[in-house]
Amino acid sequence: MKRTSRDIRTANRYEVLRQIIAASPTSRQELAAATGLSLATVATLVGELLGLGMITEVGFEDSAGGRPRGLVAVNPSGGALIGVDIAETYVHVELFDLALNAVARAEEDMRPGESRPEQVVGHVAAAVGAVIAQAGIEEARVLGVGVSVPGQVDRDNGVAEYAPNFDWRDVPLLDLLAEHLAHPLYLDNPLRACAVAELWFGAARGRGDAVVVNLGTGVGAGLVLGGGLHRGVSNSAGEWGHTTLVLDGRLCHCGNRGCVETYVGAPGIMRRLRELSPGSALLHPGDQTATVGALARAVAAHDPVAVEVVRDTARYLAAGIADLINLLNPEVIVLSSWVAATLGEPLLAEVREAVARHALRRPLAATEIVLSPIAGDPVSLGAATFALEGALGSPRRGAGSARRPVPAGSRGAAPS
């Protein structure tokens, strides 16, 4: 999709609110300097945000030799946002104030085989009700609920098109949720949720071009290009996990062979550990989280097998990251999600070293590789951010509004 003037106005509105959240209190003049927008444009956008109650006037500062400048700040109590992270084994929900501080959390476990759409929707509705109750706020104060579900999603229609781990195809998730929840709902996947979290609150903030490499059970790359999320023509950009790294290599669930994900996703890491040391005490069969946690502790204790597993993983990861650097020439590569958080600095160090062997000199010199600075669950935060963006007006680009009409009579169905 091409950018239209409406897209640009929306992007500017995001940019100004992002800057206010990052640097409250701030003046229109500072906002203009930080965003590159004209003072007139900033003044208009600040007026809109004041009108929405998302920010407030908080006084004046002296300016050298001029009139005092009005200061604005984010209004944390101007509304609440809810982020829902539907993962393989749990549903994690957080409620945020408008400064995107987490105010309440709830989690529902899901046992294997309990992932029929109605069951998952029941868990989500219960957890959303729980966080609203915990926060003690009125339902009407919730500006929106962002929902992340793994796999490929049609966000315009709120459909989970393909979620291999749940064996879902074309599940109308937002329609099902709208029977329980009366709030505006937004659907996307963890890849883009993590990217938008970095864009608003993490290592991609203020960067034009950034790649958020998601390392979990699945693997992908959320793309921030030209200061905004790059979705592609059918909202499926970022499927870097299915980049061919080894022609005719390991078989992937996508049908292709040698995909990055088969080597650096959590199951691929477990497979490498099993190859190197079939009876390793680090191996917790069927439990990726426990295995990756054990690996991280063993690396800290200089266990040679664990060190080798991390090095091998980093080698594959680095070849794929070098491809991203050569192709996109980004300012920063952010390693995100739970595998990156668990393996942490030792993984980062190996990756940096191996990337330097693969990437071209010029783009390599322009790129930093960092761990995500976001504490807590980036997926819930990103999902809530989609709800915030929705409340600011959805861009036409790749989207239209994912907002659902509020179904008549459904308010009472949301537990509170």
Added chain:
Amino acid sequence: MKRTSRDIRTANRYEVLRQIIAASPTSRQELAAATGLSLATVATLVGELLGLGMITEVGFEDSAGGRPRGLVAVNPSGGALIGVDIAETYVHVELFDLALNAVARAEEDMRPGESRPEQVVGHVAAAVGAVIAQAGIEEARVLGVGVSVPGQVDRDNGVAEYAPNFDWRDVPLLDLLAEHLAHPLYLDNPLRACAVAELWFGAARGRGDAVVVNLGTGVGAGLVLGGGLHRGVSNSAGEWGHTTLVLDGRLCHCGNRGCVETYVGAPGIMRRLRELSPGSALLHPGDQTATVGALARAVAAHDPVAVEVVRDTARYLAAGIADLINLLNPEVIVLSSWVAATLGEPLLAEVREAVARHALRRPLAATEIVLSPIAGDPVSLGAATFALEGALGSPRRGAGSARRPVPAGSRGAAPS
């Protein structure tokens, strides 16, 4: 870099002129509908283009039930643009009118070993002088000269940073050229020249996200994202030729192993032919153009070795193209440059079939794969387009102006 309001104004100016060139004569109302810009914005930009003499008022059309609408058209004689394609064995130069019709052409051969910077600059200056003389126009009518040189370039400073085939490092090419040419000069590489040619005049026109896959001696992917050229933070985006396709595969001149370019670049294709049939009559040692031409003719005659070489090449190419589709989810993949033009439809058919085996269903369904529709040399056309963009005002993004100040006393040095 983030997009600033100035970038956006420049992008809008490009968009409006692009549309006028494509659909002259046209009205402001039609332009607003085609570009998604407001009528007020279009009217302002049309006023600027009229002021620059790039377009003219050409009459009125009736509008249903309203006032007659003013029509504008591109003004071909509003100025001339020159595109310079510096390749391994020749310098090809074309002069275009403002509708980007080629008006004059000149070519200088370069023998191996004649590629010292001063020698190349001499060839360029002679050929530029020749096209201006052929066209019979005044020097002052030339709005700019765009120069494409293979390899990595610093366009802000006009430096050819690394051109492996010439063994150039940090050659201040525009400074050297400015001693001979008094026109505004712009430097970039063939990868981005082909991409911008497709964006303005080819298969990427009106598309938000497109990838222009360049198949020549070198291989790369020019990226059109969000309706504009994606350059990356240090103008080196698009180095897809150095994507790892076969971990620990063929050694590449970049130092990495298994790069796409080592399999699908013209030397890689020749290598495959030699492997399959060492004494093949199709093989013209040291002459890539002749060999690829012979292959194309042999495929047309159903020669089994030639068919196998093209199929193998397509297989590697398709794995790399599937990576691009999965990662970027573009609307169109354009196969460009001389290898694509020479192997043509048979290559395209094999690529389409093999991509379908590698790419994910959802992004695959959204992507067309086509041969470049541009007749003639897309590199010269793209280089001239950089000069046109420069004349319209360079965007700040990734650039600043690459325009050189006119050195005093240098006008007479340009042959005419």
